[in-house]
Amino acid sequence: MGTSRRNLSVAFIAGLALSASACTQFAANAPSVPQTTVFPVSDVGGLIQGLYELIFWMALVVFVGVEGFFVYAILRFRRRAGDNTIPAQIHGNTRLEIAWTIIPSVVLLIIAVPTIATIFRQDAVPSAGASGEPPMKILVTGRQWFWEFRYPDLRGAPLAVNEVHVPVNRTVVFELRSADVVHSFWIPRLGGKMDVIPTRVNHLWFTPLETGEFFGQCVEFCGIQHANMRVRLYVDTAAEFQNWAARQAADAASPASPQAQQGAVIFQRGACPACHTIKGTSAGGTIGPDLTHVGSRSTLAAGMLQNTYENLTHWIADPQGIKPGSKMRYPNDLPPSPGEAALMAAYLQSLK
Amino acid sequence: MATIAAPVERRGLLARPVAPRGIWAWVTTVDAKQIGILYGATAFIFFLIGGTEALLMRTQLAVPNANVVGPGTFNALFTMHGTTMIFMVVMPLSAAFFNYIVPLQIGARDVAFPRLNAFSYWVFLSGGLLMHFGFLIQQVPDVGWFAYANLTENAFSQRGVDFWVVGLQVLGVGSLAAGFNFLVTIINLRAPGLTLMRMPLFTWTTFITSILIVLAFPVITIALVELMFDRLFGANFFNTANGGDPILWQHLFWVFGHPEVYILILPAMGIVSEIVPVFSRKPLFGYPFMVYAVASIAFLSFTVWAHHMFTTGLGPIAASFFAASTMLIAVPTGIKIFNWISTVYGGSVRLNTPHLFALGFIAMFTIGGLSGVMHASPPVDTQQQDTYFVVAHFHYVLFGGSVLALFGGIYYWFPKITGRFLGEGLGQLNFWLMMIGFNLTFGPMHFLGVDGMPRRIFTYPAEMGWGLWNLVSTIGAYAIGLSVLVFIANVSKSLRAGERAGSDPWDGRTLEWSISSPPPHYNFATIPVVHGRDAFWLEKYPELEGHAAAAPDERRDRTAAHDAGEAHGHIHVPDPSYWPIATAAGILVAGTGVLFAMPLLPVGLFVVLVGVVGWSMEPVNG
Amino acid sequence: MSARVPVVEHAEHHPGATEYIRIALVLTVITAAEVAVYYVPSLRPVIMPMLMVLSATKFALVVMFYMHLKFDNRLFSGFFIFGLVCAAFMITAFITLFHLLSAPKAF
Amino acid sequence: MEHVAALPAQAHVGETSTGLNSRKVLMWAFLGSDCMLFGSLIGTYLVYRGNYPSGPKPSDVFDIPYTSVSAFALLMSSLAMVLALAAIQRGDIRRLKIWLLCVAGLGLVFIGGQVYEFTTFGSEGLNLTTATFGSSFFTLTGFHGTHVTFGIVWLLMLWMLAARGQMTQARSLDVEIAGLYWHFVDIVWIIIFTVVYLIPAI
Incomplete structure (x- = not known):
């Protein structure tokens, strides 16, 4: 075997190793990739990450070893032009077979033991988080195509849609239910996902360890707008969270500006209350998302649009154009006029 | 079905067609080789359709917020892409090789039930058509190839689901018929001396795959029946309003679905196990262990299904069980990879196109296997399930695995089937373009998955940071498309003016290389007698294996033997028959009836009945 | 042979x-x-x-x-028992998963 | 190097690698496969057996003595089936015809019983759409009934061939294979009778 060929295979193996570690580096762009799975900010996320890293590095070693040896074998035993000899007809080697049955078994055992330990740890909700308080329960309902959150333990049982707030360092337990089809609830940086299945209640818990805004979305195919069923989780300080929860528990603000007042009238007069609730008014529909504090949300249509006056006007005027298949429909598919939409947007924007 | 066979002297409802020509020859054929070609050609057309669907999806996802296709279309695209590639491309392409190669490898003249074999093909075609009838009325299946309940209930879906249910049901009938046929063929039609532990590995994987088909498809059949009853008759299997549990669908689907994965990959492993020894000029390393590995993978595949459901809340005990059984599968899989590499090691390695594809398979399948071990761990899987990481994983297994191997198989056996080589230059171009395109397409999907991009989304906002890798992936997909065009050019050029291949162009080891290319209608003039593994190699080089060298006149020129056999005219092959296609047509009509006009259902069933009766009354002549 | x-x-x-x-x-x-x-x-x-x-x-x-x-060939027993064992495993698993380990129902 | 004489391709003529008839191998493979079919149906039934929030309970509608009789009829048809096989193996075509008719007749008794049972259940408010219990019960027993019906048609075709003098001792395998199918259908009912009818829904 010539030196050049040896250099080639060494270079190839080095290349494999380099590209593999490059993978981890590319994935390592936490700030620019809001749904990264490898920069956890919760206890559960950390558990998973530890296990993932163990398996990843073992897999990488196996990968480099196997592929490297494979490429080496191909290059080393390449047939030269004109060479027509028949190599020794070796049929096998039982000792080798036993070796490569046992060694992978041992490797898998090294993976399996912490895996099973982690399964049980991930399953058991701790009695208290880092803050020492008992876990906070949040009821989650997945719907085509938005998320509803209720806080039964808090005063006034506040409710939130698509944007859920939790206090830092306190364990939260999400009780997951579906109102229609199977969804899956996932905020990658906080930990693994859990399916949301009609007729069943599933649980997902974690203790957030950093404040901030974290992205997530539905990850089980749930129909035409599955892609636009996003969720944001805000980890607040304890005080911020208390304020937020108190605001969410309150009734809707009364419209102040003339436009908002007109918008409120149009809203109540139209078909809107059949589907939407605005606490403190007569609107009590439960098909669509609760709009009591819609003005305080940062996005519209489950994360599709920034919550601006213009976007909201557009959304009210043409929901099917923005989100085809959405359940937001008007009787006989007759949307409000642009003027009416703008007034209603003004009203809804005022519902902070 | 054919058990009530009439005595030979009686005539059936219709006289058997006698050696027709042209289109009728194909319509009435019961020759496994012709059926193999039908399977291959049909599957390739579906491959182009499924590939086009993939390219459309990749185009839509190339940049954030793209608007090439709408959400409804996108959902239909990924549903049909998955369903097509699994049931109408990889399975029938494997079946093409089962049909063409297995009888040759075991020294048989045909399969055990030639008419049932033709029936399998026509039913497969009917199922494929039924599945695509939705395009006629713009009601394309759009609930994913897994069709998770309860999204498939009438309350949440449209008529597209019906096409999926009926089409898949019919495809399943074809697969089952083929599965039974090859099971019996391999048990009963082996040449004298061809004991089980002497069978070529492709024959072995066909055998094991047939067992998997026979045991796994009944489960999806029942799941589909339940779904169909829900949709047509108001049953409640998956209707949550009346106590139906969507999780039951997932269990039934994956009890079938996981063995199905091995139905897709085992034939590919068999092909690779044929190619690597030939082009390394060494016997397959550790043959018995390879056989045990295939068998244990098949057995274990029935115990791991719930690893597709780690995020459904199985509970820690069940999750631990299925994690452990899943990891166990990595052991026999590893054995296979190590044995392939050891076959190369110490060999005399020719890097012709078939071998490149086979070696590419080994390299890529290893990656798919390793990522598979990652989500075998349930906690890790909760971060990877339903993300592009999983998409990357199974494409490394099913494209880097199955498809590369099947292309390798085409390059390898094309000279046998047509008597002509595929062009080596275009072949190499085909391979490298496909290899690079494949890695560009699916490699970055690992990063996308780690970056938290879910599967089955038709769009994503720019702020998610997924734009770059999606663009790379789309470019790669077009490179794969280009490589397929190169392949088409190669085939059409070779069919017209390819270099002639002799009966044994690669210095092959198994019996198919002992007869002319293309093989005669009756395969073997005289049924060979097998003295060991790699029967033909042994016959050519007895001294290498310590056998006494055969006397020169005993090194038979089988082509000459064929001419002799033909001259004698005493070789019996089964006559063609109208009944397989007639019976399958009845199924097509019945299926069409369920989908469009119920009155057609009894008509179709009546045609099936007439078909079965005609079939069983048909003289069984040799 | x-x-x-x-x-x-x-x-x-x-x-x-x-x-x-x-x-x-x-x-x-x-x-x-x-x-x-x-x-x-x-x-x-x-x-x-x-x-x-x-x-x-x-x-x-x-x-x-x-x-x-x-009294018949063991091959037949093999086929039948393999199918039977797979079916029995599946049924046992279903009972275990749905009735013994099941998550609480949401009715 | 020896070569055996040219063999016809059909398996059921001449010789095979195992000495076993290909159609018989096919039937046993089919029965293994059918285990999974009924396994899936029984699995589904067991998942849903307790679920009848509205409609009647199994114990409200099941008539155990009645079903016991039809289960017994099916069980005895298996005896008739082996006797039919024994008859053709002896070359006794007259007894073959009698026993075949007997099997088909007992099968018809069973099917008649099932039709009556389904009708009664329907009138008592249990049908395919009654919660998941109804769906899984009727699908499971209906699939079994379809199997029985297919078996009856098959046996009657054999009887017709026998009546036309086309069944001879040499064709006993045709009866044996039909018999394997028939016995399988019988043992499936042995399971269903116990699992569905006798073990009370808790």
Whole structure:
């Protein structure tokens, strides 16, 4: 075997190793990739990450070893032009077979033991988080195509849609239910996902360890707008969270500006209350998302649009154009006029 | 079905067609080789359709917020892409090789039930058509190839689901018929001396795959029946309003679905196990262990299904069980990879196109296997399930695995089937373009998955940071498309003016290389007698294996033997028959009836009945 | 070396009519016992295992004697038992997953 | 190097690698496969057996003595089936015809019983759409009934061939294979009778 060929295979193996570690580096762009799975900010996320890293590095070693040896074998035993000899007809080697049955078994055992330990740890909700308080329960309902959150333990049982707030360092337990089809609830940086299945209640818990805004979305195919069923989780300080929860528990603000007042009238007069609730008014529909504090949300249509006056006007005027298949429909598919939409947007924007 | 066979002297409802020509020859054929070609050609057309669907999806996802296709279309695209590639491309392409190669490898003249074999093909075609009838009325299946309940209930879906249910049901009938046929063929039609532990590995994987088909498809059949009853008759299997549990669908689907994965990959492993020894000029390393590995993978595949459901809340005990059984599968899989590499090691390695594809398979399948071990761990899987990481994983297994191997198989056996080589230059171009395109397409999907991009989304906002890798992936997909065009050019050029291949162009080891290319209608003039593994190699080089060298006149020129056999005219092959296609047509009509006009259902069933009766009354002549 | 073997239809021992009828009598008795067990309230706590043993016995008798599996080629037993084991595993798993380990229902 | 004489391709003529008839191998493979079919149906039934929030309970509608009789009829048809096989193996075509008719007749008794049972259940408010219990019960027993019906047609075709003098001792395998199918259908009912009818829904 010539030196050049040896250099080639060494270079190839080095290349494999380099590209593999490059993978981890590319994935390592936490700030620019809001749904990264490898920069956890919760206890559960950390558990998973530890296990993932163990398996990843073992897999990488196996990968480099196997592929490297494979490429080496191909290059080393390449047939030269004109060479027509028949190599020794070796049929096998039982000792080798036993070796490569046992060694992978041992490797898998090294993976399996912490895996099973982690399964049980991930399953058991701790009695208290880092803050020492008992876990906070949040009821989650997945719907085509938005998320509803209720806080039964808090005063006034506040409710939130698509944007859920939790206090830092306190364990939260999400009780997951579906109102229609199977969804899956996932905020990658906080930990693994859990399916949301009609007729069943599933649980997902974690203790957030950093404040901030974290992205997530539905990850089980749930129909035409599955892609636009996003969720944001805000980890607040304890005080911020208390304020937020108190605001969410309150009734809707009364419209102040003339436009908002007109918008409120149009809203109540139209078909809107059949589907939407605005606490403190007569609107009590439960098909669509609760709009009591819609003005305080940062996005519209489950994360599709920034919550601006213009976007909201557009959304009210043409929901099917923005989100085809959405359940937001008007009787006989007759949307409000642009003027009416703008007034209603003004009203809804005022519902902070 | 054919058990009530009439005595030979009686005539059936219709006289058997006698050696027709042209289109009728194909319509009435019961020759496994012709059926193999039908399977291959049909599957390739579906491959182009499924590939086009993939390219459309990749185009839509190339940049954030793209608007090439709408959400409804996108959902239909990924549903049909998955369903097509699994049931109408990889399975029938494997079946093409089962049909063409297995009888040759075991020294048989045909399969055990030639008419049932033709029936399998026509039913497969009917199922494929039924599945695509939705395009006629713009009601394309759009609930994913897994069709998770309860999204498939009438309350949440449209008529597209019906096409999926009926089409898949019919495809399943074809697969089952083929599965039974090859099971019996391999048990009963082996040449004298061809004991089980002497069978070529492709024959072995066909055998094991047939067992998997026979045991796994009944489960999806029942799941589909339940779904169909829900949709047509108001049953409640998956209707949550009346106590139906969507999780039951997932269990039934994956009890079938996981063995199905091995139905897709085992034939590919068999092909690779044929190619690597030939082009390394060494016997397959550790043959018995390879056989045990295939068998244990098949057995274990029935115990791991719930690893597709780690995020459904199985509970820690069940999750631990299925994690452990899943990891166990990595052991026999590893054995296979190590044995392939050891076959190369110490060999005399020719890097012709078939071998490149086979070696590419080994390299890529290893990656798919390793990522598979990652989500075998349930906690890790909760971060990877339903993300592009999983998409990357199974494409490394099913494209880097199955498809590369099947292309390798085409390059390898094309000279046998047509008597002509595929062009080596275009072949190499085909391979490298496909290899690079494949890695560009699916490699970055690992990063996308780690970056938290879910599967089955038709769009994503720019702020998610997924734009770059999606663009790379789309470019790669077009490179794969280009490589397929190169392949088409190669085939059409070779069919017209390819270099002639002799009966044994690669210095092959198994019996198919002992007869002319293309093989005669009756395969073997005289049924060979097998003295060991790699029967033909042994016959050519007895001294290498310590056998006494055969006397020169005993090194038979089988082509000459064929001419002799033909001259004698005493070789019996089964006559063609109208009944397989007639019976399958009845199924097509019945299926069409369920989908469009119920009155057609009894008509179709009546045609099936007439078909079965005609079939069983048909003289069984040799 | 195993050459191809002519198909021999009845090389093995088959039980005769008397034996068939004797087995039918046993089957009848077991069926009667099954139904009887159903009506005895004091057996309720053990009715499940009892019935399962009784029907498994009937099952085995028919398979072994009427279907000749006891006397026939082991290949046939292999096919049948492999299918049976896979099915039994699946059913056991379903019972375990849905009734023993199941998450609480949301009704 | 020896070569055996040219063999016809059909398996059921001449010789095979195992000495086993290909159609018989096919039937046993089919029965293994059918285990999974009924396994899936029984699995589904066991998942849903307790679920009848509205409609009647199993114990409300099941008539154990009645079903016991039809189960017994099916069980005895298996006896008739082996006797039919024994007859053709002896070359006794007259007894073959009698026993075949007997099997088909007992099968018809069973099917008639099932039709009556389904009708009664329907009138008592239990049908395919009654919660998941109804769906899984009717699908499971209906699939079994379809199997029985197919078996009856098959046996009657054999009887017709026998009546036309086309069944001879040499064709006993045709009866044996049909018999394997028939016995399988019988043992499936042995399971269903226990699991569905006798073990009370708790």
